[in-house]
Amino acid sequence: MPEITHDEWLRRAKALEPSGAHHVDGADEPGSGATYAAVSPRDGQLLAQVADGGAAEVDAAVAAARRAFDSGPWPRLAPAERGRVLIRIADLLEERREEMALTISLEMGKPVTDAYAIELRAAISTFRWYGQLADKLADESPHTAPDALALVTREPTGVVGAVVPWNFPLTLAGWKIAPALAAGCTAVLKPSENSPLSALLLGRIATAAGLPPGALNVVAGNGPVAGRALGLHPDVDVLAFTGSTAVGRHFLHYAADSNLKRVWLELGGKSPNIILPDAPDLEQAAATAAWGIFFNQGEMCTAPSRLLVHSSVADQVTEAVVERARALRVGDPLDPATGMGALAGEHHLSRVREHIAAGRDEGARLRHGGGRTLTSTGGTYLEPTVFDRVDPSMRLAREEIFGPVLSVLAFDDLDEAVRLANATEYGLAAGLWTSDLSTAHRVSRALRAGTVWVNCYEEGDLTVPFGGMKQSGNGRDKSAHAIEKYTELKTAWIQL
Template sequence: MLPEGLFIDGAGRAASTGARRSVITPRDGSSLVELAWAGEADADAAVAAARRAFDHGPWPRTAARERGEVLLRFADLVERHRAEIARLVTLEMGKPIAYADGIELRALIRCLRFYGGLADKTAGEIPPTTDGELALVTREPAGVVAAVVPWNFPLTIGGWKFAPALAAGCTVVLKTAEQSPLSMQRVAALGAEAGLPPGVLNVLSGDGATVGRRLGEHPDVDVLTFTGSTAVGRHFLRYAADSNVKRVHLELGGKSPNIVFPDAPDLDAAADTAAWAIFFNSGEMCTAGSRLVVHEDVAERVVARIVEAAAGWQPGDPLDPETKMGPLVDERSLHRILGTLTTGLDQGATLRTGGTRVLEHTGGPYLAPTVVTGAARDNVLVREELFGPVLAVQTFRDEDEALRIAHDTPYGLAAAVWTSDLGRAHRMSRRLRAGTVWVNCYEEGDMTVPFGGVKLSGAGRDKSRHALDEYTDLKTTWINHG
């Protein structure tokens, strides 16, 4: 079932201008559907629906326990339609079907259940006062939330935004990425079926420069949450400053160092995980381990193992359950990455494997898993976030040099350290400026722990109890009762 319209005020609808856009699947470059494409008027309509639902509807005033029950029913419905929605994810952005189901849908379902269970477990405070006075500190829903989400994990990251906002009692307008507008519209319809009142969860497909900007500038949006590029994140900060100074929560780019010491518990496992960390999801992850920072004594052994592992990550049809790596999201991404790769090789890096387009006969933008070595610190391949399956290898001699290399980037989203030395693990993890540090693993986590970055990787946190901070306001009530 391919959605055909926007989801506003509890129902699908056409764009106000009748505009439609062809949704292209990267699987083979064909058109999936002509989808309603929102403009400013549609963004205004969605915000107005969310505003009515917040100011006059039942959702913010519904008991927290009942909001949680709706989210739990929502999770059950997504589970029931899991195969259908996973196929939409695969078709719209190229994620292999095994991962669309086993990771993307699993993550959304767990997220809904986590915040469904947490909804009534966030208490206020009663600070100590003098006799005759009572102080109450309560968490109030912040209002209308605009969520602008990326295409690489459309449901995982979308859920990280809307689930805690709904649990807190907010209403939401979610703008999908231009490349992946289908799966979240289907999910929103299931939310209505689960019991979300009209206007509580609205989903728009449209251009970022039009719809995203309108949401950023809209005076009736109280909180804006965005995951995507640092450049666009800067725009949202400006939009907020120029409108109603809305709260802006940003999770932005990354160029994460994966640091391997000679005393790693298992060098082969470290190498295999390093391959997974850059080739999974075609390298289209903000936390991708795109920089392997490896001790010079073991560098060649580790790199040789990764090059060998790359043979098992050759791209294939994303609808094939055996495929581990699908296409890039679109032709533009492929040409951008190939152009940057050419520049990096011209700047002195050495290509160890990959670096070429493959499966061109399919019509899809497939790129072979790629490894480069010998890139200097100013090489574009170690400076810029490529968002593709390209690993740049850098070597070090001691801890201090490893830290200098790790920090030689404006980003601070994630990092990893491989060592058997407990003291070194603690020293490195404390000194690394990153929102998440993994030790002897990569990309591990759970809904119970926060996710986000520092420096140009953004501010604010998704996941865990801490995400509720983004969607609630602290209110002080002081009562003089005599």
């Protein structure tokens, strides 16, 4: 990334004037005039007044998306033409990469270097990848009787409602929106009320890239009002959601209470990270374990929050992780030297601290951290936190914390490790460290998780699908498989 100093990021932050208007039918809309304050977790300062969308604003956005799908050009364009627009979105995101990274850092607290190098890289790659895929999706002609011709075509489903969280506001929006648009659908995006500004900017960039009016609409607002209205709307054909399991259940109810729209869910996680004594490099395994739980302030559904370590190396690995935690610099997200920024807000910080208090009360040993820090900044900062001597029955081991809090559990044999790993209602991701090829295959198959990383963590690219099992959700983001969520199969049987 470019070498931008802390002072320069501060100067740009002062000059930033983000718009909080909805983006509907290709234009900014103030909505009813009701607004709410978007406050930065970095320092508690006001970023913008954001339009507070309700049922009326959602109705207008869905109506625009319906018109664009039923009579607009987008679904009727040649796939290659749709692909070119998606690639142009990627190009414009690249051109405005620094502005977008700064917006994300300010609105949700992650280090601006991570926003630039990781989140924007992922978002740009997503739109470009699906743009390149758009004209490479094939229909089918099954072999039938000689006097008939069968055609199976894949058609866009219609209007897609996408509700995304604040932890990766642009990446996760791209994972929903890019394949939906590539398939020929139109969309209404509802970002988290904690991170609306980057999504609203994405809507404007998409329009500037040539996306027809109504093909992508962005409505800001809170979940119980705007999200609920989108989930219940009878003109929404597909609802794609990333967030908590509790809210995912609400969307299933909304679908049942409305038009039985398809609901695709990517929900919570309590991911195990298993380190065996024969790991290729125990220091690297420990370093990756620490990076995985503290990256993005631990605000990741895939965060390896349960570190399962063989008892013969548990002390060695735990001490290495604690040393990494001690060395990690918590600081201003706009300082390039910062390793961990602010948590997403006061409410979320309080919730994470409740879990830390419960860990202490239940008898886990606090090895590092656990306290709020940098209080003079006005921001919501927490020390990286490590517990060991965690029992599987403790809340630390069972509940998703969504913060920089690691629980270390020891095991004595491989069967016990697999039992501990699977002893959760979630099934999003898992890690395994071993030098034995047979163990790698057998344990990967035994783990009930949508993704298993072996001798690494959080690796992959857009060619591979991502999603969960059990109460971590259904369906898959990324890869060509994501197109399946936004298309219908139609059979035409022609008698010859």
